[in-house]
Amino acid sequence: MENIITNLKTQLKDKKVLVAVSTGIDSSVLLDILIKNKETLNIEIVVAHVNHQRREESEKEAEYIKEYCNENNIKIYTKTLSKVSDGNFQEWARKERMAFFYEIARAENIKYVLLAHHAQDNLETILMRLIRSSSLKGYAGIEELSRYKDIYIYRPLLRVTKDQIKEYANNHNVRYFDDKSNEEDKYFRNRIRKYIIPSMEEENPKLYQAINDFSKTLINASQIIEDETNKFIENKVLVHNNIISFSQNNFKTLSPFLATEVLFTLLKPYGFSKENVEEIIKQINASKPLIINKIRPNLTMVKEYGMVHFTKETLETEPFFLEIKEEGVYKLPKNREIVFKNNLCEFKANKGNICYNNKELPIYIRTKREGDFIRYSHGTKKVSDILTNLKVSWLERHDILLLCNKDGEVTDILGYRVNNK
Template identity: 40%
Template sequence: METKVLQFLNRYNVNFDDKVLIGVSTGVDSMTLLTILQKLKFKNIIVAHVNHGVRKESIDEEKFIINYCHERNLKYYISHLNPNTIENNFQEEARNYRIKFFESILKQENCKFLLLAHHLNDDMETSIMKIIRGSNLKGYSGIDECVYMKEYLILRPLLKVLKENIIKYAKDNNIKYFEDYTNTLNYYTRNRIRHHIIPEIINENESFHEKFLEFKETLNEASKIVMETCDKFIYQEVKRTNEYYFFTKKAFLSLSPFLQVEVLFKLLKDFNLSKANILELIKLIKSDKKNLKVNYKDVGFVKEYEDIYLFFEKHEKFKFYKIIDSLGEFPIDENRSIVVSKKNDISVTNLNKVWYNSNMLPIIARTKKPGDRISFSYGTKKVSKLLIDEKVGITKRDKVIILENNNQILAVLGYGKSNILANIKNCDIMIELKEKNNEY
C-alpha cells in the first residue's frame, strides 16, 4: 500500500520535503494514511483534527491524536465544532466547517497539499447517493482523487483502495485507531447504502468495485467532452461580475435540455444543488413571466424580460433613504450619488436632473414603496406602472431613486418628473443623479 500511495503522490508532484496537511479523524482510514506518510519518510507532515463535540468518545480521540503527534514530533492543529450552532444538515455543515479549518491552516503554513483519506467504498457510496438524489454527469462519477483549488490541491491517495484492505493493513501494522459508532446507524443515507445496498450488489458480483472503477472512468471521460461544450457556451454567452452571472434566455434555451442542466451545475457548483434544484431553476428561466425575483437555495434568481441573472448570494431588496438638506454630494451606492449644486436661470430636460428652490429644502431621496404615485399633467400614475411602461427590469426598479417633499413625489429620477415642479418659482439649485456607469 505504501507503493500505491507513493506513486499517487509522485503523480501530483508531491515531494518528500513538501509540507502536507492531513485531515485525521483517528478512524482507521486517516490513521492508516498518516502511518504510511511517516513510513515513506515525508518530512513536513501537519495533522489537522476536528472534535465535532457529538460523541463522548471525541474527548479520548482528541487526547490520543495530541499525544500521538507529541510522541512523533508532528505539528498539529485542533479545532472544536459546537454542534449546537448547526441548524440544518449536520454532516454537510460539519464538512464545510472542516474545509474552512483546513484552509486556514494551509494559508498559515503556506502549504499546497491537503490529503484526505477517502477510500473506494466512500467513492461507491457517494456515486450511489448521487444516483438516488439526482446529479449531473460529473457528480454521478463520485469523488475526485484530485481537486485543484486556487491555492492548493486536495489529494485522496487511498481512493482506489477498498476499506477491507485498509483495515487489514492497519491490523498487520498494529495501527491504533478509533471506531465511530455513528457510522453504524441507519439514520444517515450513506450508512444505509453502506450496510444494505452495497453488500447486496457485491453479492451479485464480487468484483463490483472493479466494474465501478470502469464506470467511473467512462463517466469522467464523457464529462470532459461535455464540459468542453459547456465551457464554450459559458465563454461566449455568460457574463460574470463580482455579484452575479448573466446570460439571455434565448441563448440558454438554444442548448439541449441535457446541456442546460450541465451548464447550471457548472456555474453553481459551489452551492451543492441537487438535480431537482437545477430543474426548478430551469423552470424559472422558461417561465412566461417577464419579471421574476426569487431567492432559491441561496441563489438569487432574477429574470428581467429576456435577461437572466444568477446572484451568488440571496438577492435582497435595495433600500435607500436620505434627507437632502444642503448643497453637496450624497452617496447612494458605489456607482451613484445625488449632487446638489447652485444653478440659476437654466432649462432642464434631462430626467436625471431637477431644478429646485433651495428654500424648499429639505427633501427626501429614497427608493420606491408600494402605492407610490406621481402626478403628471394628465393625472396621476403608479410609479410601478411607470417603470413597467419604461421596461425597467425588476432589479433596477428596486434601485430607482425618488425625490419627495411633504409626501408628494417630485421626480422618479431618470424616468419621470411631476408637474408639481412646473409651479415652483425662484429655482436656484440643481439636484442631479450622477452615475459612474450604467450598471447599477
C-alpha cells in the first residue's frame, strides 16, 4: 500500500476527481485514503453512488454514504437504478454506472474518475476472458489507466491485494458494508472467485505478482500489435463517404493474426466477434474474384478488381427518370448536375462532352435497367458488359445514369465515354 500515495501524486495532484463509492470495502478504503491525503494531494473530491436496488440493505447504504459525505464536506451524486434488465444484469448495470459517472464528470468539469478495482478483480477478469475468449488486449485484464470518451478511468488499487485492503480497513477503522450477492453462485465472476482462485493461491504464494507480470507483458505486446494495426490502417486503408476500402494484395501481406486485428478494428462499430472476422477474411482470401456479401443489415462487403470495400450504403438502385425538353441545367441524384447547351451535354464526370442534336429533343436520363444495351454500327452491346470492360465498381454501378434518345434507346453512360458511332 505504500506506493499508493506516490502513484496518486503522479496522477492526481492538484486535480478534481470523481470517486465511485458502493460502500463495499474496496471503494470505502479508496475513499478513506483520498480523504486522509486530501491536503497532501491538493485534490477536490466528488463522490458518485449507485443504488442498484437488488438488496434490502441498499437503501441503508445509500443513506449512510450521503451522511458520510456531508460530514466530510464532500459533494455527492446518487442514482437509483429503477429498470430491471432482461439480460445480463451486471453488464447492463455497468453501462448504466459508466453513463452516470460520465454525466457527473462533464457537469463538474472532472477528467479523472476513480474506481476501486484491485488485484483479485484483475485476476478474475483475466480468467473470465481466458475461459470465454477475448483479444490479446482483453487477456491482459483491467487497465490501471484507461479512457472513456474524453475522460480518464483510474484504478489506484489495481496492484493491491484483497488482503492488503482488508488490513488497511482494520487498521484505520474503515466502515463498510458487505454485499452478500458477491457470494451467489449464479454469477460467473463469483464462481471463479470462490472455486478457482483459492486453488491458484495455494499453488503460488506470489500469484498476484505473477499475474501482474503476465498482464504487463500482454499490455506491451498488445501495444506493439495496436501500433502495427494502426500503421496499416493509416497507410493502406481509405475511408471515404462511409466506404472502407483496401487492396486485397496489401491485406494478404499481413500475418493471419495481424489481418484479424486490422479487420476487427475496422469493423468494431458493427459488433463483429473474432469468429465473424475470420469468416470474412476467408472470403477476402478466396480465389473467387467477385464477392458481394451483405454481412449486416447496414453493411455490405464487395470484393472486386483486387479491392475490398465495406459500405454502409444500400446497393439497391433508387429509380430515377428525367425528361429533357429544352436546354438548361438539371439536378441529378447524389448532388450531381448536367448541363445541356449549344448541342453539347456537359456532365462533370465525363472526359469531354457528349454531343446531341437539340432538334431531337426530348431526350431522357434514367437509371440502369436489366438488359439495357447500346446500339453500335456493328451491332449492340449490353451496358453491363461495357461497365465490366471499363472495370466499373459495383459500388458505383447502382449510381449509374443512362442518356437515352427520344425513342428511348440508350446512347451514353453518364460519367463514362462510350463510343457508339
